[in-house]
Amino acid sequence: MSTTRNVAVIVGSLRKESFNLKVAKAMAAFAPASLKLNIIDIADLPHFSQDWEANPPQSVVDFRNKIGENDAVLFVTPEYNRSIPGVLKNAVDIASRPYAQGILMGMPGAVISASIGATGGFGANHHLRQVLVNVNMPILPQPEVYLGQVDKLLNDKGELDERTQKFLEKFLASFEQWITRNTKA
Numbered sequence: 001m002s003t004t005r006n007v008a009v010i011v012g013s014l015r016k017e018s019f020n021l022k023v024a025k026a027m028a029a030f031a032p033a034s035l036k037l038n039i040i041d042i043a044d045l046p047h048f049s050q051d052w053e054a055n056p057p058q059s060v061v062d063f064r065n066k067i068g069e070n071d072a073v074l075f076v077t078p079e080y081n082r083s084i085p086g087v088l089k090n091a092v093d094i095a096s097r098p099y100a101q102g103i104l105m106g107m108p109g110a111v112i113s114a115s116i117g118a119t120g121g122f123g124a125n126h127h128l129r130q131v132l133v134n135v136n137m138p139i140l141p142q143p144e145v146y147l148g149q150v151d152k153l154l155n156d157k158g159e160l161d162e163r164t165q166k167f168l169e170k171f172l173a174s175f176e177q178w179i180t181r182n183t184k185a
């Protein structure tokens with residue numbers, strides 16, 4: 001019996017023409033049938049405040065519920081000033097609460113960073129990994145994905161070049177195994 005894994009995809013850029021969003025959409029299109037990539041919009045999330053922890057806004061409840069409909073989380077993020085964009089950190093903080101009950105706890109995850117620069121968002125990628133350790137998410141160690149000069153990897157139709165697509169197909173196969181290993185039967 002084949003199992004389809006649902007993967008919440010959280011993109012760390014709100015830009016309409018975001019390369020990271022394009023990478024996420026391209027991956028959703030070529031992902032195997034056994035892996036369904038569901039992009040979750042974080043644009044309308046409020047700034048996290050511990051004041052509303054007992055009674056969070058509806059958009060926060062909806063966001064947490066949407067993540068909970070999935071088996072795993074894939075983060076696709078740019079690097080801002082050698083770290084994680086604030087909007088992404090805010091989304092993770094929101095999904096990490098209430099304390100010890102956050103929806104992300106224990107969910108298998110993976111991180112992709114993409115930048116127009118040469119270093120492929122290495123700094124953001126590893127800052128995010130540090131954050132996700134505290135959320136108790138098992139994060140795929142390998143393959144690491146740092147997509148440098150990402151603007152040159154996508155065509156006008158939002159498709160990735162063949163070499164990058166092949167690499168990301170292998171990444172998705174590893175991620176699928178990682179999800180299986182880290183999912184309770």
Ligand SMILES: Cc1cc2nc3c(=O)[nH]c(=O)nc-3n(C[C@H](O)[C@H](O)[C@H](O)COP(=O)(O)O)c2cc1C
Nearest residue numbers: 013015018019020021078079080081082115116117
């Ligand atoms: C505030 C800000 C800070 C940035 N800092 C970095 C950086 O530290 N490293 C890097 O490689 N690119 C940096 N960039 C460039 C981004 O890689 C580039 O804008 C990229 O296209 C953003 O991702 P997106 O296309 O998904 O929105 C920065 C861009 C912005 C707006």
